[in-house]
Amino acid sequence: MTTLSGPVSYLSATFPSTMKLAIIGDFNPSSKTHVATNAAIEHSKSFLHAGILADWVPTDAIMANFPSIVDEYQGFLIAPGSPYKSMAGALEIIKYARLNNIPTLGTCGGFQHMALEFARNVLGIAYAEHAEYDPYASRLVVTPLSCSLVGKKLGINIIDKQSLTYRIFGADKIEAQYYCNFGLNPAYQAEIDRNGFKVVGSDADNEARILELRGHKFFIATVFVPQANSTTEQPNKLVTALISALKDLSTF
Numbered sequence: 236m237t238t239l240s241g242p243v244s245y246l247s248a249t250f251p252s253t254m255k256l257a258i259i260g261d262f263n264p265s266s267k268t269h270v271a272t273n274a275a276i277e278h279s280k281s282f283l284h285a286g287i288l289a290d291w292v293p294t295d296a297i298m299a300n301f302p303s304i305v306d307e308y309q310g311f312l313i314a315p316g317s318p319y320k321s322m323a324g325a326l327e328i329i330k331y332a333r334l335n336n337i338p339t340l341g342t343c344g345g346f347q348h349m350a351l352e353f354a355r356n357v358l359g360i361a362y363a364e365h366a367e368y369d370p371y372a373s374r375l376v377v378t379p380l381s382c383s384l385v386g387k388k389l390g391i392n393i394i395d396k397q398s399l400t401y402r403i404f405g406a407d408k409i410e411a412q413y414y415c416n417f418g419l420n421p422a423y424q425a426e427i428d429r430n431g432f433k434v435v436g437s438d439a440d441n442e443a444r445i446l447e448l449r450g451h452k453f454f455i456a457t458v459f460v461p462q463a464n465s466t467t468e469q470p471n472k473l474v475t476a477l478i479s480a481l482k483d484l485s486t487f
Contacts, residue, residue: 254481255288255307259328260314260344262291268315268343268414268460275465276312279475285482297324305331310338310453310481312474313345315414315460318367326352338453338480340473343415346456347377350419350446353432358423367417378420388412391444391459395435398447400455403476409436411444411459418458419443453480 256276263269276289291314292304298321311332319325329352332339341349347365354363354376364372366379391409393401419427424443428434436445436457448454455473465471 253286253288254309254484255290256310256312256478256481257290257292257304257308257328258312258314259292259294259297259325260316261293261295261320262314263316266316268463271460271462271465272312272314272342275462275471275474276478278465278467278470279478281467282470282475283478283482285478287478287481293320294322294324295320297321297328301327301331304328309484310477311340312477313339313341313348313456315343315345315462317344317347317417318365319344319348322348322365322368326355330356333448333451333454336452338477338484339455340453340477341456342460342462343413343458344417346415346419346446346458347417349454349456350423350427350432351376353427353430354423357430357432358426365417376420376423377417379416380418389438391436391438393436393445395433395447398433398435399453399476400435400445400447400473403472410464411457411461412463413459414463415458415460419446453477 280287297304311328325348329349351363351365354360360374362374363376364374365377366375388410391411393404393407421442431449432446433449434443435447438444444458446456461471461473465474
């Protein structure tokens with residue numbers, strides 16, 4: 236991770252000529268989803284001929300380096316693989332991205348933490364928790380899935396035809412690869428949706444599988460790991476859309 240010599244204003248039309256994506260997570264070379272994340276980004280960059288640079292940013296480095304991180308990177312991919320070394324660091328980046336219209340995609344563990352940040356800071360549930368960190372907390376917004384989805388490939392219905400997600404996929408139904416044991420507690424699903432983090436994709440039981448923030452440039456969270464379905468010949472559409480959003484910034 237490097238640091239730019241000067242700050243970048245995300246609220247102006249001034250951007251560096253080379254856009255940078257931060258992968259927020261604790262990289263493990265033995266993790267299939269982490270290896271797939273790196274590969275998927277390269278697939279999409281090649282497809283778009285995009286000179287985007289991508290770095291892994293460890294969650295336990297965020298709090299001490301927060302100003303330089305948000306100055307340096309113009310987009311975030313909140314990576315699979317939880318628990319993170321620093322939940323606080325991941326949540327702080329997610330909050331910044333949500334409030335400042337920064338293109339952000341969260342998958343698996345990223346979905347879980349994006350939902351948790353929204354519950355704490357938008358719904359006002361100060362003690363909202365994640366069961367993987369504190370299984371006995373009183374306000375568990377992220378809970379174990381009723382059935383583990385690790386290694387499964389299942390269908391997802393895109394239920395919001397006005398969403399960016401629908402425009403990206405151009406389909407009513409997609410198939411997705413899962414690696415998760417945790418998801419959004421269904422008890423909070425309606426409240427999260429009602430307050431703007433819309434459920435745009437769901438499974439056969441109508442449980443949230445894709446969330447998208449209304450009014451944001453690109454703020455999408457998936458329970459599944461879209462990176463796992465990416466190939467050189469067919470880059471994943473969500474990852475490509477994230478890279479495209481960064482590429483578009485460099486034209487301002």
